[in-house]
Amino acid sequence: xxxxxxxxxxxxxxxxxxxxxxSLEIGDNQYIALVEIYVGRKPRQMLLMKQTYLARFxxxxxxxxASSEPKSPYQK
Numbered sequence: 402x403x404x405x406x407x408x409x410x411x412x413x414x415x416x417x418x419x420x421x422x423x424s425l426e427i428g429d430n431q432y433i434a435l436v437e438i439y440v441g442r443k444p445r446q447m448l449l450m451k452q453t454y455l456a457r458f459x460x461x462x463x464x465x466x467a468s469s470e471p472k473s474p475y476q477k
Contacts, residue, residue, distance in 0.1 A: 413446075414449045414453050415457075417442070418458075421438055421454065
């Protein structure tokens with residue numbers, strides 16, 4: 402419950418950043434959270450999210466996504 406409350410208290414772009422990072426760390430082979438974020442956000446929101454990701458984790462979101470290895474080649 403604490404995790405859900407902490408996510409609820411974040412702004413939408415910060416919440417997307419946390420969910421994207423968790424999806425990459427867990428190795429979610431479907432990358433459902435990343436697909437939802439990239440499909441459902443406007444370019445301006447994506448830019449804000451990428452800036453937040455860089456500020457929070459000192460890494461580029463695009464590089465982390467590109468360096469993740471899906472189990473199937475068609476997923477890449």
